[in-house]
Amino acid sequence: MSLPSLETTPIPGLVVVRLDRRDDSRGFFKENWQREKMVAIGLPDFGPVQNNVSFNSDRGVTRGIHTEPWDKFVSLATGRIFGAWVDMREGESFGATFTLEMDTAVAVFVPRGVGNSYQVLEDATAYTYLVNEHWRPGVAYPALALDDPTVAIAWPIPLAEAIISDKDQNNPALDPSTAIAPKKTLIIGARGQLGRALQVDFPGADLVDLVAGDGVTALDLTDPAAVAAWPWHEYATVLNAAAYTAVDVAETADGRRTSWAANATAPATLAGLARDHGFTLVHYSSEYVFDGTAEEHTEDEPVSPLGVYAQSKAAGDIAVGLAPRHYLVRTSWVIGDGKNFVRTMADLAAKGVSPSVVSDQVGRLTFADELSRATKHLIDSNASFGTYNVSNSGAAMSWAEIAREVFTRSGRAAEDVSETTTAEYAAGVLEKGNPFAPRPLQSAMSLAKIRATGFEPEDALVALDRYLA
The missing domain is CATH 3.40.50.720 (NAD(P)-binding Rossmann-like Domain)
Structure with a gap:
């Protein structure tokens, strides 16, 4: 397997990784996370401790914008998504956005303090992510309204037609006073x-x-x-x-x-x-x-x-x-x-x-x-x-x-x-x-x-x- 490639984005620290996916008549194989190779191309050695899979049965499922206090490495096992990220950290890049259509050959490293969200473009999409802190039940993490007019994310499927949880329909608007301070x-x-x-x-x-x-x-x-x-x-x-x-x-x-x-x-x-x-x-x-x-x-x-x-x-x-x-x-x-x-x-x-x-x-x-x-x-x-x-x-x-x-x-x-x-x-x-x-x-x-x-x-x-x- 050859090295993946890395692309920077307008959000500092948020990078896109093009994975080396090998396809044949049986399907495909990829090294979704290979520490030595990822560090070699410039990813931080962020030390993941937990791997999560979010399975989305229907096209139009929309999740986020969530800003948990840890780094993430997100990718897909199956399907396609429209990913959207918003910088929620203190500093000049506060409110900056980046969007990208992703398939199984693409991954994104999301640094702590950057809001993460996605919209499912195909049925039976499995969204996977590594994190470097353990999720804890009962803890409320910062979030942002999917339809916030300040960031104005151009969702390919209108939010009125999307499948959204009650919680994500009631997230707050962008507010500089709640910007996330660095560690x-x-x-x-x-x-x-x-x-x-x-x-x-x-x-x-x-x-x-x-x-x-x-x-x-x-x-x-x-x-x-x-x-x-x-x-x-x-x-x-x-x-x-x-x-x-x-x-x-x-x-x-x-x-x-x-x-x-x-x-x-x-x-x-x-x-x-x-x-x-x-x-x-x-x-x-x-x-x-x-x-x-x-x-x-x-x-x-x-x-x-x-x-x-x-x-x-x-x-x-x-x-x-x-x-x-x-x-x-x-x-x-x-x-x-x-x-x-x-x-x-x-x-x-x-x-x-x-x-x-x-x-x-x-x-x-x-x-x-x-x-x-x-x-x-x-x-x-x-x-x-x-x-x-x-x-x-x-x-x-x-x-x-x-x-x-x-x-x-x-x-x-x-x-x-x-x-x-x-x-x-x-x-x-x-x-x-x-x-x-x-x-x-x-x-x-x-x-x-x-x-x-x-x-x-x-x-x-x-x-x-x-x-x-």
């Missing part, structure tokens, strides 16, 4: 450095964190009752910026439990929800999942975590990879609105302190607004799902070199920052009885894959200038 975006960990940056690029997103207040709702992903009560079906995208990042405290008994709950169990829960509800999951990971022996880490490098924090992040990565629609964004050395290394060095410079900073850990800074910009790019460009490294660009630098860049921009001499090694720093921490987690010494990541999508990361020192200004 929403949810930011988890909205109070963190990355969560605050994401709010700029995803305005209007719902915001959750462990503590409520200032427009943020409390949600604990480790609480089964809270997770079950949350309306996950309302979201197209979930951005998980929440994480436990106290890498040293994670080496303690309490820290270990908290780290695994936040960094492994919670992402696994989200991956399961993404499978069940069809949303795109964006999860943020760390170069700590590697042991730091490679000079530059690529997306396909096997994970080799050193400490408890790193191990919990690696486990979360594996879980997220099971979500059908996911972006696993690995990053390093995040700098945003909050407590971080750059802010600490700037404060020390202002106070006249001359710190000793490790010089054998090498990587690149990632400013939170750059990480957010990369996230929006991946989603808006419909980049292939999978794992992407994201950091700012430029030469890889040690923590000591970055500290000196901060000091010189703060009016201090670079020489005011002295060097130490990770081993020497760890010995001092351990002598005081405090926990210390092993660190990867090489944290730089290859940016070739994200660049291949058309995203060019900003140089870290340019971003540093702006941040300190």
